[in-house]
Amino acid sequence: MRRLLKALAPVPVRVFAPVFAALLSLCVLAAPAHGASGAVEDGYDLWLRYRPLDKAAREQVRAVATAIVAPGAAAAAPSGSAPAPSVAAGSPPPAGRVAALPSAAAMAAGAPAATPLQAAVAELQRGFGGLLGKEPPLAASVQDGAVVLATPASMPALSGMGLKLETLGQEGYLLRSTRLQGRKVTLVAANSDTGLLYGAFALLRKAGTGMVGTDGKGGKGGPAALSALDERSAPKLQLRVLNHWDNLDRTVERGYAGESIWNWWALPEVRDRRYVDYARANASLGINGTVLNNVNSKPDILTAPWIAKAAAVADTLRPYGIRVYLSARFSTPLELGATKTADPLDPAVAAWWKAKADEIYKTIPDFGGFLVKANSEGQPGPQDYHRSHADGANMLAKALAPHKGIVMWRAFVYAHEKPDDRAKQAYDEFKPLDGTFDANVLVQVKNGAIDFQPREPAHPLFGAMPKTPLMMEFQITKEYLGYATHLAYLGTMYQETLGTDMRTGSGGASATVAQILEAGAQQGGSRLTGIAGVANIGSERNWSGSHFDQANWYAFGRLAWNPQADARALAREWAAQTFSPEPAAVAQITDMMMMSREAVVNYMTPLGLHHLMGTGHHHGPAPWVANLERPDWNPVYYHRADKGGIGFDRTAGGSNAVAQYAPGLARQYADPRTTPETMLLWFHHLPWDYKMASGRKLWDELLARYDSGVAQADELRQRWAKLKPFIDARRHEDVAVLLDKQYAEAVWWRDASIAYFQSVSGLPLPAGVKAPGMPLDYYKSLKFPYAPGRG
């Protein structure tokens, strides 16, 4: 405080200190400012906290943020909140739109911006205002130190500057320290207002962290480098989409952060101000689409009252560059009584969908399209009428095509019949359809072939459908990784999949999943590319159920922009913005994050084990479950442990799932000696005395992995304890409580798993390995009928 006073006061501080103190105390109480959240560290502000910089950084940042110049963004302040604009279809909304900014009071009250340019200006004022303690004014003309937001449309002079803006596409941006009209400025340039918004967030990220020169790739630079910016960035995937598994009654399937952010009941009249902050957070990452409702969908969502609700959300999100999509239930017209079948080849059905699409686009002119889960886990689909997935998807695609809408058709299917190996089914069903989908269909494929396990090999469909655009589906919510309780940074998991070399290039050449996604598929002249993340966002104050779970939303969004970004660099960015830019704190938090998911793998499902969790709710260990109707619902189906050994033989001698991979990879996975040990028991059934790389027997190695998981969980909480001086009291305690709980649950997973596997293997625990705390029957007796996140 005193340092702050010295920095600002032109008179001796001592004399006025009491007055200052009184004022400070007052103003904290009196003044709502800079957003909806107030300043208390309850997690609401996410990574957009914009807390004051230290003095040195502040001076450097202030020099490059003396004012905001944004041609086309009028400074007039109409009273009341901004009207929701009506925007014609097409992405992004037209640039250079001249519109008045909402009034200061309206913005403080959480009113949405009316255009992306307004959103960009407001964010720069909020952000620099927070970092510097003073909002840079919106200036009409260029001045030294200004941030200038411009497109070729709003500032024709840009065209002559050799900026090569055409390479940025419709969403990319350029940040450059340059001279404009003789003044030293920071130019944020783009081809659209949405590009400017992304550029504004990128500039604030650099200013707040001092991490200049990064684009999710690491690098430092420090705030001084802000005055020598020269960076261009454009998204590598077109569709960067959240999937909300949110039900119409406001429950959230696999949600661990309270109920749905969408207050469906109150919509469309009541537009919760959280929607604006949700939009800001997503725009800060470059996320440009959101599917509002659960893939296990209901017909109601496509009736007029619900379309009106979705339209109200769309109106709020639109100025932030985000389109709304809906999950459609394939049997909707049949269930609404409008048709007598849902057969996709029935003309009445196709006509109904076409009319429905027309109806939607009347109120949501930039509606994104449908996400469909069909013929999977009891959902209806085209196979009910002996039609193919392509028949179903293409029928919907034709209804949407006139409006430039798309269909995201999920490949997560499994047949009702007794399966050969569930890991093989999506490939078996979809690969033969390659090349038969309409141009505006993407097939959305989960990262692995089972279901969002703590670790899975990359899905064999990646690279296997060269004529079909594949969309990645990651899970951000931690259905299988400890809900919102456990610290498990998923950036490493995403990177592991995205970086997997599928060897599906020509002649077995290298092709990582990221490259495959980025390549998309040329169909009908358009090259569609995309990625989806199952959201972990709810109504809890901290959005994600825990502070660290925000990092997974962050990492997903940043990887969606650039699938080749580095998980560690993203962790650093996130930690610096979310907790503290102090380098020692950033380093420590980043290390914790980087070890965290491996800890979870170790104490839950080491060495390639998978699907060992409790029935239905998926909470806690239950490797003993063997009584469920379908074989492939049972953990015993997956681990296949018996007196002789453990693991799922997916080689030619077993299910031969390895054959779904390109030959180079298939060969590697076919041999336990060349299979990474992290995936050993995914592909191989091995005897308990199989000799591991460590020299240990498999049984001993398995025990050691469980123990190392517990030790890592313990280390996480010990590291966090040391961070206390760097972290505000409230969030430090929040996290500490959860880390203690995580540790206890790690011990539970370890003890229950060992107790069970020992009962199967009949092997003794080697010296030094602690016996489980309770007998196996105790672990079997635990029930969780009220676990959150049920569908």
Added chain:
Amino acid sequence: MRRLLKALAPVPVRVFAPVFAALLSLCVLAAPAHGASGAVEDGYDLWLRYRPLDKAAREQVRAVATAIVAPGAAAAAPSGSAPAPSVAAGSPPPAGRVAALPSAAAMAAGAPAATPLQAAVAELQRGFGGLLGKEPPLAASVQDGAVVLATPASMPALSGMGLKLETLGQEGYLLRSTRLQGRKVTLVAANSDTGLLYGAFALLRKAGTGMVGTDGKGGKGGPAALSALDERSAPKLQLRVLNHWDNLDRTVERGYAGESIWNWWALPEVRDRRYVDYARANASLGINGTVLNNVNSKPDILTAPWIAKAAAVADTLRPYGIRVYLSARFSTPLELGATKTADPLDPAVAAWWKAKADEIYKTIPDFGGFLVKANSEGQPGPQDYHRSHADGANMLAKALAPHKGIVMWRAFVYAHEKPDDRAKQAYDEFKPLDGTFDANVLVQVKNGAIDFQPREPAHPLFGAMPKTPLMMEFQITKEYLGYATHLAYLGTMYQETLGTDMRTGSGGASATVAQILEAGAQQGGSRLTGIAGVANIGSERNWSGSHFDQANWYAFGRLAWNPQADARALAREWAAQTFSPEPAAVAQITDMMMMSREAVVNYMTPLGLHHLMGTGHHHGPAPWVANLERPDWNPVYYHRADKGGIGFDRTAGGSNAVAQYAPGLARQYADPRTTPETMLLWFHHLPWDYKMASGRKLWDELLARYDSGVAQADELRQRWAKLKPFIDARRHEDVAVLLDKQYAEAVWWRDASIAYFQSVSGLPLPAGVKAPGMPLDYYKSLKFPYAPGRG
């Protein structure tokens, strides 16, 4: 701002204004202070906002709050959060406990106080700090202008001052401007620390509103009167309890404010900081108990893991004088497999409950007891074994008695057999049991005999069971009054019931419901009295789903303390604290509140109509429903409208429910000419051309009431629009949006009801009465499968 600067700065303002401005801007961003919420007006702070007073009031208040003196509350600040104390059973916790205050950082982070005295000191510092801009320090010795918190135990000198503290009981308090050790002080005195906490809140309420000399009875005085305080207050009812109908999966039956505040899944490890603010809000009203779970209970709540969760909540609430209760399912031991029956006379069953009570009290030493819904709406109960309600309640009471726990046994029952008149059932079943309940049983009776309708006559059981303590059950959540959407201030409704003269005194003498409740019943030496409110509290940021719904929590709590308080005075208090102490604003808001419930009655169920709402969810009009299994589930059962007339004949010629009232009241209700018109059709079936006091025919009067309801809804939103200058932008818009929606729903209720009743009466609409906007079939077609609040 400028005025503020002038008031505080000892130097010319102009020179330093920019510095001040910069500082102000900074500090808003940097400083978390005064509680968990920050300063933005999002409703989180409820009526405990403590925003800065205007200059005149500030100077007067500052003079009486120069310091806090609280013998027994040490000023030492241990690091970390306060430990949860272990408190022996008995109410309230022992006074004069010497304990360290949690550190400033811990309190800012939302840590709970450790004792009621700490809570009182912390609240005074927070409250005066907010009102005055500067926290009064905690002083070790008495000084001029200090607020002194003292009990006879902590300050023996009190005994000689003639304060008559013995008349205040264990929870009352005294506020007196007096001299102590030669200094002018404001003395807050009580016999317990909890009394001091209540006194502290009362003092802050007066300081914040300028309403001195009120105790829920009106009066003004202004802040100047704070220096001449002489007031004593003690609660008139012992048990002032919230009933949470919160399920273990965190849904809330009849909840319209998000999910349950109790994050059961995260408990007991994670203690949400909302629990502390919940405790503060309740303590500010004098609420001293809370039933955590739904009366439609589950056996699980009484298993060890759930008892531990309840204990964690109890630990947080205890320092605020609040005891925890649980709803118990009568068949719990049977369902848990511990007994072979739930027969209350089976020794094994009684033994199980006794052991269970012992188990609970080990972890919750001041556990309050059980709330039981038995043999009602499908819940199990003693009648399943041909035992009486008294048999069931007494068996539980005997298990709790050694620990001083109580049973609250609900009288809301209705038999499975076809009923005579549902309004009569509770009386018929319970009155014969008067005098047969154990001393620690209260029978909890809803305010009316049907079910929380917009208007009901007072329940005939009040005054009819003189040997049994009756507990009032009000609904705070608006199951039947427009959810959280409609503005309907229930203070008037509560007061209407509490003020009803049941004429059950000796020889038919006057006895209001409030007096009957306050009299309680002498049983076994203890005089039990109580009141319960079904909570409208959830996880929404504003707690209650709308800003105005907070007023119903407030009014309930204040009426629980003093059932003879005045609803208008409470509305004024609430408005001044919640929105603005500006007299013009308070007057206008109070007027809106006072008319609001009558508006709802008029557009939903005028003239004594009742139970006309949609099936199951109870949203919207459905007077036509006639197809439900039980006759008394159908609206047509209640309104009995046909070509000849409308209304439920409850006179001797009909169900004779009037005979359940004392003779004087029964006579009044038996004659339509002496029945208040507000309850006319509750008691009488009358022809459409029945002549009303207005001179109009009943049909015309009914139409006029519907129209006046719509006009009142319209007036509410127009009045609110005029309040814009007085209310922060965000909350003003929040309320405005809901008032518009309320108006639209008022029109819907009016139109649908008129369309239906016209279809039955066959009568034309008189000139000037607008025809419904849509045909009756449209209103019948509306469905709300995803309405909130389902059980």
